[in-house]
Amino acid sequence: xxxxxxxxxxxxxxxxxxxxxxxxxxxxxxxxxxxxxxSGADSPELSFAVKKDISQIHSLCADMDRLWRSIPAKSxxxxxxxxxxxxxxxxxSLKDSLDKYSMRNQRRMLEAKERAxxxxxxxxxxxxxxxxxxxxxxxxQSVRNxxxxxxxxxxxxxxxxxxYAEQRDRLKRAQRKALDVLNTVGLSNSVxxxxxxxxxxxxxxxYVGMVLTVVIVYFFWKWTR
Numbered sequence: 001x002x003x004x005x006x007x008x009x010x011x012x013x014x015x016x017x018x019x020x021x022x023x024x025x026x027x028x029x030x031x032x033x034x035x036x037x038x039s040g041a042d043s044p045e046l047s048f049a050v051k052k053d054i055s056q057i058h059s060l061c062a063d064m065d066r067l068w069r070s071i072p073a074k075s076x077x078x079x080x081x082x083x084x085x086x087x088x089x090x091x092x093s094l095k096d097s098l099d100k101y102s103m104r105n106q107r108r109m110l111e112a113k114e115r116a117x118x119x120x121x122x123x124x125x126x127x128x129x130x131x132x133x134x135x136x137x138x139x140x141q142s143v144r145n146x147x148x149x150x151x152x153x154x155x156x157x158x159x160x161x162x163x164y165a166e167q168r169d170r171l172k173r174a175q176r177k178a179l180d181v182l183n184t185v186g187l188s189n190s191v192x193x194x195x196x197x198x199x200x201x202x203x204x205x206x207y208v209g210m211v212l213t214v215v216i217v218y219f220f221w222k223w224t225r
Contacts, residue, residue: 027050032101035101047098058088068081
């Protein structure tokens with residue numbers, strides 16, 4: 001980056017500073033385009049070159065400030081004073097833009113580092129969490145298996161009890177039928193005994209009637225003779 005060594009007219013120094021200013025401004029714009037790109041790429045060499053150009057501009061502004069004061073004509077002094085001040089202000093503006101870019105770049109690099117560290121921790125924590133989830137899933141599966149076995153055992157026990165209840169009901173019905181049969185048999189025996197007793201009474205009545213008939217016939221026969 002060419003500068004002005006030793007002497008040189010004010011106009012020559014100004015033209016050199018102007019070229020440096022334009023180059024620095026273009027460098028700032030290129031850095032900002034890099035920043036807004038998808039990759040967010042950085043160019044340390046370009047940043048250093050822009051910083052060097054701005055520093056050179058400030059140095060030339062100091063030279064021009066000394067030179068314009070030696071101009072005899074007041075109107076020319078005032079004109080160059082405004083030009084030098086404007087040049088210095090533009091250089092300061094470029095320096096502010098470069099400083100802001102550097103701060104953003106440093107913050108971006110710090111965030112990237114923090115993300116990398118967080119990602120590393122997250123990977124470790126994720127593995128730990130996945131291991132915990134796997135253990136919990138195995139425990140839940142074991143619980144489900146145990147619950148299914150208990151359910152099957154309960155259903156088996158319920159079926160057995162149901163069969164026992166059905167058998168008990170059948171036994172009760174059979175017992176009631178047996179009692180009914182026994183009661184029926186007992187009633188039949190009582191009826192048979194009553195019938196036998198009635199038959200015996202009827203036999204005795206028949207025999208007594210026969211005897212009485214014979215006696216009456218005999219006495220009637222005796223009376224009619």
